[in-house]
Amino acid sequence: MVSNEPKMTARHVNVSYGPKQALHDVSIDIEQDKVVAFIGPSGCGKSTFLRTLNRMNDTVASARVDGDIRLDGQDIYAPEMDVVQLRARVGMVFQKPNPFPKSIFENIAYGPRIHGLATGKADLDVVVERSLTRAGLWNEVKDRLTDSGTALSGGQQQRLCIARAIAVDPEVILMDEPCSALDPIATAKIEELIHELRGRYAIAIVTHNMQQAARVSQKTAFFHLGTLVEYGATSDIFTNPVQERTKDYITGRYG
Numbered sequence: 507m508v509s510n511e512p513k514m515t516a517r518h519v520n521v522s523y524g525p526k527q528a529l530h531d532v533s534i535d536i537e538q539d540k541v542v543a544f545i546g547p548s549g550c551g552k553s554t555f556l557r558t559l560n561r562m563n564d565t566v567a568s569a570r571v572d573g574d575i576r577l578d579g580q581d582i583y584a585p586e587m588d589v590v591q592l593r594a595r596v597g598m599v600f601q602k603p604n605p606f607p608k609s610i611f612e613n614i615a616y617g618p619r620i621h622g623l624a625t626g627k628a629d630l631d632v633v634v635e636r637s638l639t640r641a642g643l644w645n646e647v648k649d650r651l652t653d654s655g656t657a658l659s660g661g662q663q664q665r666l667c668i669a670r671a672i673a674v675d676p677e678v679i680l681m682d683e684p685c686s687a688l689d690p691i692a693t694a695k696i697e698e699l700i701h702e703l704r705g706r707y708a709i710a711i712v713t714h715n716m717q718q719a720a721r722v723s724q725k726t727a728f729f730h731l732g733t734l735v736e737y738g739a740t741s742d743i744f745t746n747p748v749q750e751r752t753k754d755y756i757t758g759r760y761g
């Protein structure tokens with residue numbers, strides 16, 4: 507893959523839930539090694555768009571997606587696309603940390619095992635340590651790998667979920683308001699982690715918090731009423747937006 511090609515491309519994406527259209531004609535590139543923040547007022551379609559990128563909307567019976575979304579040039583909605591494989595390549599971290607009710611070790615080992623990335627205990631040990639280290643959690647949990655993932659603090663659970671996504675070697679990580687259930691210290695840790703992960707994966711993050719978008723992202727996409735109003739370098743969006751609606755939103759006139 508040529509490195510300056512976008513990791514993912516979305517073209518003319520429309521999403522409806524039953525008769526209600528939630529997204530209108532969204533086109534965007536998701537770039538390798540960058541963080542893109544999706545911002546905009548509640549209900550504008552940020553999460554809906556994020557979920558189109560790994561076909562999470564397939565799980566919503568009323569949702570219909572059309573348009574063209576590609577990962578490394580490959581149509582992710584093509585009938586031959588293996589959705590389980592896709593969701594390993596395009597991992598997701600949710601608003602509320604959702605570790606499996608299993609041990610910390612198993613939370614990480616499960617994915618690599620079912621995807622055949624690691625099989626024997628020794629291989630799994632390596633993947634578990636590497637994933638937890640990358641997620642900034644290893645030192646806190648290395649002596650309690652058999653404890654339940656659900657016994658960790660909220661911030662640790664979220665880093666466990668990030669480690670779980672990392673364990674299957676994703677190319678893209680989608681984060682849907684990953685800090686909204688966390689306190690400021692846990693939030694700062696996740697933001698730090700996003701910085702560290704940036705060179706390795708393409709990351710897209712939905713956030714309500716504009717300071718967070720400004721801190722963690724290089725590109726920002728502003729959504730309003732189901733449309734992508736403006737997309738550009740984060741510094742431009744926050745200091746010199748082109749569209750009046752973007753200006754109104756970032757200056758707090760609505761939202």
Ligand SMILES: Nc1ncnc2c1ncn2[C@@H]1O[C@H](COP(=O)(O)OP(=O)(O)OP(=O)(O)O)[C@@H](O)[C@H]1O
Nearest residue numbers: 523528546547548549550551552553554555566568
């Ligand atoms: N499962 C669903 N069924 C029906 N309508 C939905 C569903 N999910 C989202 N919607 C609708 O689609 C629109 C966009 O919602 P979405 O959650 O994508 O917005 P959002 O910008 O992420 O909002 P928030 O910031 O509040 O999470 C909203 O009108 C919402 O009510």
